[in-house]
Amino acid sequence: MFYIxxxxxxxxxxxxxxxxxxxxxxxxxxIICGRHxxxxxxxxxxxxxxxxxxxxxxxxxxxxxxxxxxxTVIRGKQLMLEGGFDFVIGIGGGSPLDASKxxxxxxxxxLKEDQLYDTGLMRKRLPLMAIPTTHGTGSEVxxxxxxxxxxxxxxxxxxxxxAFPDLAILDPRYTLSLTPRVTLNTSIDALSHLLxxxxxxxxxxxxxxxxxxxxxxxVKNLKTALNEPEHLPTRANLMKASMFGGIxxxxxxxxxxxxxxxxxxxxxxxxxxxxxGIFMRQMxxxxxxxxxxxxxxxxxxxxxxxxxxYDWLSxxxxxxxxxxxxxxxxxxxxxxxxxxxxxxxxxxxxPDQLRALLKSVQQEKI
Ligand code: NAP
Ligand code: ZN
Numbered sequence: 001m002f003y004i005x006x007x008x009x010x011x012x013x014x015x016x017x018x019x020x021x022x023x024x025x026x027x028x029x030x031i032i033c034g035r036h037x038x039x040x041x042x043x044x045x046x047x048x049x050x051x052x053x054x055x056x057x058x059x060x061x062x063x064x065x066x067x068x069x070x071x072t073v074i075r076g077k078q079l080m081l082e083g084g085f086d087f088v089i090g091i092g093g094g095s096p097l098d099a100s101k102x103x104x105x106x107x108x109x110x111l112k113e114d115q116l117y118d119t120g121l122m123r124k125r126l127p128l129m130a131i132p133t134t135h136g137t138g139s140e141v142x143x144x145x146x147x148x149x150x151x152x153x154x155x156x157x158x159x160x161x162x163a164f165p166d167l168a169i170l171d172p173r174y175t176l177s178l179t180p181r182v183t184l185n186t187s188i189d190a191l192s193h194l195l196x197x198x199x200x201x202x203x204x205x206x207x208x209x210x211x212x213x214x215x216x217x218x219v220k221n222l223k224t225a226l227n228e229p230e231h232l233p234t235r236a237n238l239m240k241a242s243m244f245g246g247i248x249x250x251x252x253x254x255x256x257x258x259x260x261x262x263x264x265x266x267x268x269x270x271x272x273x274x275x276x277g278i279f280m281r282q283m284x285x286x287x288x289x290x291x292x293x294x295x296x297x298x299x300x301x302x303x304x305x306x307x308x309x310y311d312w313l314s315x316x317x318x319x320x321x322x323x324x325x326x327x328x329x330x331x332x333x334x335x336x337x338x339x340x341x342x343x344x345x346x347x348x349x350x351p352d353q354l355r356a357l358l359k360s361v362q363q364e365k366i
């Protein structure tokens with residue numbers, strides 16, 4: 001079964017190509033973005049004149065932090081209600097895109113802060129357009145939104161078909177301004193999603209050729225993107241890989257590869273993609289017996305061996321050690337074990353296995 005209700009425009013002038021569909025979204029948009037990326041990426045320069053031509057009014061809520069929190073979502077909902085907006089445009093990396101999904105659903109269903117994960121209460125939606133400016137999360141083609149509750153230092157996602165954007169505008173030019181660090185972290189996130197399309201118990205073999213192509217694109221292009229950040233064909237390849245990763249997890253969901261990283265973001269501020277990256281090799285070793293044949297086929301399609309993949313991975317600065325204490329490891333184990341994405345993993349870790357995985361990134365002598 002395949003299901004992606006999002007209309008995807010992937011091109012150097014994707015906004016213009018989507019023009020007639022944008023015109024149908026509504027009359028008044030709340031544009032939801034981070035502090036700088038919507039402008040730095042060049043999206044605003046092209047989007048605002050288009051909205052004016054289409055006689056669609058708008059206001060901008062440019063306050064989405066990295067790892068969006070529940071309180072920001074509720075502030076966005078209040079703005080939506082006060083301003084009478086009838087559609088939403090999310091611009092940015094996964095953080096603003098996820099926030100725009102949650103704000104749209106909170107508004108349509110009048111959700112309060114403690115109801116934001118309750119998909120049972122989500123019955124209605126508003127039109128949503130997503131414009132990614134990173135090549136990592138694939139959020140523009142997924143039904144997920146990942147939110148952080150800073151008081152409980154907990155990061156978790158929810159998924160509902162209502163959260164799929166109506167339109168996804170993928171224009172690789174918008175990623176040319178990414179720093180090397182965000183380039184690396186988000187590409188590693190996309191790689192995680194592609195691999196999780198294989199690891200998950202909900203894996204879909206029909207998607208393996210797409211997954212292999214996404215992995216090939218990352219393996220062949222990441223070094224060039226770091227050395228020549230403004231090389232457009234390279235960015236286009238990474239953006240395509242990220243979209244493929246999003247389509248993969250839209251079907252398979254994420255796995256322990258993601259849930260194990262969340263505490264490292266909430267407790268130590270490690271960016272999302274890097275939090276996946278620090279466990280990527282260990283996670284592949286852990287899952288390997290359950291998906292040996294699938295991985296072998298994908299690596300053959302990519303044209304490398306598993307060992308060559310490990311060598312390639314270790315050529316990037318993702319082998320970070322974290323000052324996590326034994327006590328914190330013990331505290332996080334039940335949370336990770338209970339996470340929705342851990343539960344659908346093909347090999348469910350025992351608490352001792354999880355402890356060993358967590359200790360593999362622990363800084364010595366703390
Ligand atoms: P992000 O948190 O959205 O952005 C990271 C940084 O990159 C921010 O400082 C941002 O600036 C900057 N940035 C973004 N685009 C830029 C551009 N074109 N030029 C210059 N700077 C730019 O990063 P992300 O890795 O894309 O998203 C991570 C979030 O997505 C996490 O919360 C993660 O859990 C979530 N996620 C969601 C899904 C899903 O399916 N929904 C899947 C995986 C991950 P600004 O602050 O100015 O925006
Ligand atoms: Zn991710």
